Amino acid sequence: MSRLSATARNRVAFTLNGRPVSLEAEPRLLATDALRHGLGATGTHVGCEHGVCGACTIQIDGAPARACLTLAVQLEGRDVRTVEGLSPAADRLSVMQAAFRRHHALQCGFCTAGILISLDAFLREQRHPTEEQLREVVGGHLCRCTGYTPIIRAALDAAAQLRDAPSLPEPAHV
Missing domain, CATH: 1.10.150.120 ([2Fe-2S]-binding domain)
Structure with a gap:
């Protein structure tokens, strides 16, 4: 039986605000950290880190989800939307x-x-x-x-x- 090392990195590819993205992620990396630090989507805020405050809410396949409770590897193949993806154009508000x-x-x-x-x-x-x-x-x-x-x-x-x-x-x- 093989054990997955905590330092093993996995390529995670998904769609972020309509664009294909990918990053290397350790199995324990949270979606909040992947989005903010790995991909620059800093509109996803880190609040309580327990799923209570809602500051980190993103949409995964159209449904709201707490990014602080989601592992980055769970985003594989998914459609993710952050606040940066709400605007109809770069110079217009939704x-x-x-x-x-x-x-x-x-x-x-x-x-x-x-x-x-x-x-x-x-x-x-x-x-x-x-x-x-x-x-x-x-x-x-x-x-x-x-x-x-x-x-x-x-x-x-x-x-x-x-x-x-x-x-x-x-x-x-x-």
Whole structure:
């Protein structure tokens, strides 16, 4: 029986914000570290490192996931989206990002990336969210600055705009 050495490195290839990427990763390397330090996706924040705060939330194959609880090797062959991949173009904000700006839904900004990623995934599935549903989504994120009220207002505003759009805008892959 062979043992996998903790220092063995594996090539991990996946799609990050629409672009193919790869990196060498030890089996214990967390997705947060691979994204931030290996690939420069620094919008994925490291908060509690226990999956509680939500600052590290990314989308894996369209579903929100805590990058601090995900090993980099688990990203193999997957489609990963970070906050850097939300914008439809390098010089434009997504509908949700623009709503956050309009409604002052961020202050320090530490939690914002994870909240945006979770809301983006939710609004792709739920075109007519209620305030209660949105509170449930953001309830998985800790924010000490806003009190959540402007976040909910921004999410409701974005949902209304997305409902009126013929289709959800796809992010640019720059």
